[in-house]
Amino acid sequence: MGNKGQVTVFLCLVLLSLLILGLTSVEMVRVSMGGARAAEAADGAAQEIKAAYNRRLFDEYHLLAVDRNFGGQGEGKMEEMAEDYLEYTFDGSDDYDMTVKSVELADCRGLLENDCENMKKQITEYMKIYIETEGIKDLLEMITTERKAGTDTKTTIDNGQDDESSTDSLWIGTDPRNVLKHTLQGGILKIVTPSGGEPSDASYSEEDLPSGSRNDADEKWTDIEFDDLDAFKKQLGNWDTVDETGVTDDFYGICYAIEMFNTYTSKKAERPAECEVEYMIAGKDNDRDNLKSVVNRIIAHRLPVNLAYLLSDDSKMAAIDSIAFVLSLLPGVTYSAVKYLLAGCWAYAETLADIRCMLCGNNVQFIKTSKTWKTDIDSLGDLLTMQNEDYEGADAIGYKGYLAILLAEKHNDIYYRMADMIQLNLSQEDETFDMKNMIYGFSIDVDIEQRKKFAPFIESFPEINGIDDGYYRHGFRISTGY
Numbered sequence: 001m002g003n004k005g006q007v008t009v010f011l012c013l014v015l016l017s018l019l020i021l022g023l024t025s026v027e028m029v030r031v032s033m034g035g036a037r038a039a040e041a042a043d044g045a046a047q048e049i050k051a052a053y054n055r056r057l058f059d060e061y062h063l064l065a066v067d068r069n070f071g072g073q074g075e076g077k078m079e080e081m082a083e084d085y086l087e088y089t090f091d092g093s094d095d096y097d098m099t100v101k102s103v104e105l106a107d108c109r110g111l112l113e114n115d116c117e118n119m120k121k122q123i124t125e126y127m128k129i130y131i132e133t134e135g136i137k138d139l140l141e142m143i144t145t146e147r148k149a150g151t152d153t154k155t156t157i158d159n160g161q162d163d164e165s166s167t168d169s170l171w172i173g174t175d176p177r178n179v180l181k182h183t184l185q186g187g188i189l190k191i192v193t194p195s196g197g198e199p200s201d202a203s204y205s206e207e208d209l210p211s212g213s214r215n216d217a218d219e220k221w222t223d224i225e226f227d228d229l230d231a232f233k234k235q236l237g238n239w240d241t242v243d244e245t246g247v248t249d250d251f252y253g254i255c256y257a258i259e260m261f262n263t264y265t266s267k268k269a270e271r272p273a274e275c276e277v278e279y280m281i282a283g284k285d286n287d288r289d290n291l292k293s294v295v296n297r298i299i300a301h302r303l304p305v306n307l308a309y310l311l312s313d314d315s316k317m318a319a320i321d322s323i324a325f326v327l328s329l330l331p332g333v334t335y336s337a338v339k340y341l342l343a344g345c346w347a348y349a350e351t352l353a354d355i356r357c358m359l360c361g362n363n364v365q366f367i368k369t370s371k372t373w374k375t376d377i378d379s380l381g382d383l384l385t386m387q388n389e390d391y392e393g394a395d396a397i398g399y400k401g402y403l404a405i406l407l408a409e410k411h412n413d414i415y416y417r418m419a420d421m422i423q424l425n426l427s428q429e430d431e432t433f434d435m436k437n438m439i440y441g442f443s444i445d446v447d448i449e450q451r452k453k454f455a456p457f458i459e460s461f462p463e464i465n466g467i468d469d470g471y472y473r474h475g476f477r478i479s480t481g482y
Contacts, residue, residue, distance in 0.1 A: 031472050034098060034450045038474040041089040042446040045082035045103070046478040052081065053482075054438065056426055060269075061260060062126045063119065063422075064482035065111050065438035072432045079103045082444055090448075097451040101473070109441035109481065112210055116415035118440040120253060122482065123415075127252040127259075136251045139404055142366065142397070143247070146405075150236045150304035156311050157233060163336040165325035173378065175327060177226045177345045180380045189292055191383050192355040199264065199287035204272045204424060210435045211283070211416035224299065226345045229337045236304050250411040254404050257414055261421055264291055265361050265399050271425045280417040281406045298402045299351050306354070307347035309368045319377055320346065342377070349380045357388040363396035441481025448474045 054067050070077040083103045090098045111119045184191060189198050224235050247254075261276035262268050273279055275287040275294075282293035310316055320342045327342075328335035353374045354364045365372040374386060407414055419435040427433045449471040 030453065031450065034472070035474050038098060038446070038448045038450070039476055041086050042444070042448075042476045042478045043480075044089065045085040045446065046442075046444050046480045048081055048085040049078050049442070049444070050480055050482070052078075054433075056429075057422070057438065060426070061422055063111065063122050063438075065440050066442070067433070067437050068105075068108055068439050068442075069432055069434065069437040071430065075105045075108075079105050079444075082446070086446070086448070097453070099449050099451075101447040101449050102445075103447075104445045105442060106445050106477070107441075107443040107479065108439045110436065111438045111440050112416070112419060112435060115412075116419065118482075119415055119419070120250075122440070123256045124252040127256050130259075131252060131255045136248055139247055139251070139254075139408065142401070143405060143408070145367070146301050146305055149308040153236055153304050153307045153311065154233055157229070157340045160340065161336050163339060165321055165328070165335050165339075171322040171326045173323070176323065176342060176349075176377050176380050180226075180345055180349055183381050183383055187292075188295060188352070189288070191352050192295055192359055193264075193291075194356075194360050197359070199274055199291050201286045201288040203285045205285075208434075209423060210419040211413065224303070224344075224348060226341045226348070229341055232341060232344050235300065236307070247408045247411070250408070250414065253411070253414055253418075254407040257407055257418060258400050258403055261418070263400065263403060264359060269425075271421075272428065273421060273424065276421045277403050277407070279421065280414045281403070281410050283413070283417065294403070294406060295355055297406050298355055299348070301402065301405060302351045302354060303344075303347055305366070306350045306368060307344060309373075310343055310347050310350075313370065313373075315370075316346070316373075316377075317343070323377070346375065346377045346380070349383060350375045352383055353386055356383070356386070357390075358399040358402070360388045361399075362388055362390035363392070363398040365391045365393060366395045366397045441479070443477050443479040446474075446476045446478065448476075450474065 049066060052066055052070075053064050057063050057065060066078070068075055068078070083100055086100045086103065090100070109118070193199075224232065226232060257277055257280055260268065261280070262271055262274055263277045264275050267274065273287060275290045278287070278290035278294045281297065282290040284290045284293060320339060324335055324339035324342055327333055327338045350368070350373065357364050357374075372391060374389075375383070410417075423433065423435045450473075452470055452472060
């Protein structure tokens with residue numbers, strides 16, 4: 001009689017153990033599934049923010065970034081978007097019984113960080129679709145040719161210090177240098193721009209631009225004089241250093257700048273600046289100064305090439321010889337010095353004619369021949385009335401070609417100055433737009449609570465008393481970017 005009920009008690013204990021084990025297993029699966037669901041929802045919340053990229057920045061410049069200021073609403077708006085997404089996702093999921101405790105934005109990575117590293121990456125990926133890399137070779141060949149021309153002309157001048165005239169003709173006329181100086185009295189832009197084509201000198205604000213006004217001193221980009229041979233020689237090849245690595249690394253950025261932004265000869269859209277690419281090169285606060293600075297830089301590049309050809313053309317040097325002989329009869333004037341200064345003056349006039357042709361939208365021959373040489377030393381005052389012909393040979397170069405060379409010289413600054421122009425343009429309609437707030441990557445810290453359905457007896461142990469508040473917690477840091 002004393003053993004009655006033992007089996008029942010035993011079975012009850014077994015059943016209770018199985019019930020506890022079963023409910024614990026169900027709870028473990030439920031918590032595990034809840035964690036997976038929370039992780040998936042957190043990733044979706046990050047994608048929700050990512051989908052709110054600045055539309056105009058992408059449509060106009062093909063750059064993906066989120067405005068952390070969110071049109072003046074701040075980072076809190078982004079956190080609110082993520083929280084709304086999570087609450088919508090968990091709404092109606094009674095089986096999991098999950099609620100959002102907190103969402104915080106963290107680890108924002110800006111387009112301009114690390115010298116515009118991500119901006120450069122996005123530009124490169126975009127331009128690779130359209131641009132052939134063979135252009136790198138052509139650009140480097142032009143730069144190499146210019147350097148050689150500068151070196152060769154200096155050598156020729158140095159070796160010709162003791163030259164003597166072989167002419168017996170007496171030239172009568174006005175010193176071509178004075179003629180050119182008189183022609184340039186109205187300023188160099190009046191010569192090289194089409195009639196009425198000088199850009200505005202109205203300033204656009206450089207306040208708070210991303211580049212921080214990274215402008216270089218422009219003393220060396222001044223007009224060239226032809227009264228001092230030593231000073232003239234210093235101007236030959238007087239440009240910024242361009243290394244092959246810089247051209248290769250930033251080739252796509254150079255092409256992007258010319259493709260996406262206004263230049264003097266190619267207007268993409270109505271924007272505050274008409275000479276946007278010129279700004280990337282010169283960094284001035286108005287179109288007129290930027291174009292003038294670019295013109296002087298092109299002269300520095302093109303003059304040695306034209307002078308190298310001129311010194312090799314016997315018929316043209318013979319015309320210079322007769323003028324130099326007469327001018328050398330003046331006190332304090334040597335034949336060799338005035339000869340090379342006249343050659344420089346003539347090559348300079350030819351360079352201005354080339355630039356005028358290019359600013360009209362035409363091409364010129366990179367290395368001149370007798371057929372493509374335009375000017376005459378006896379009529380340097382006719383620069384304004386010369387016809388602009390378009391050269392179509394394989395060795396043609398236009399204004400954009402020289403902009404590419406000049407951008408290669410400024411490759412350390414062009415991305416910041418692109419950002420300047422983007423900010424200047426997009427802030428016309430959205431005053432809160434600031435490139436410093438554009439982020440390509442970010443993280444969100446998400447804390448989600450899940451109500452417990454079954455609390456195992458282990459939680460009643462004295463060691464963990466007071467910890468249990470009826471919730472499991474799922475915490476995640478989700479990182480994403482473009």
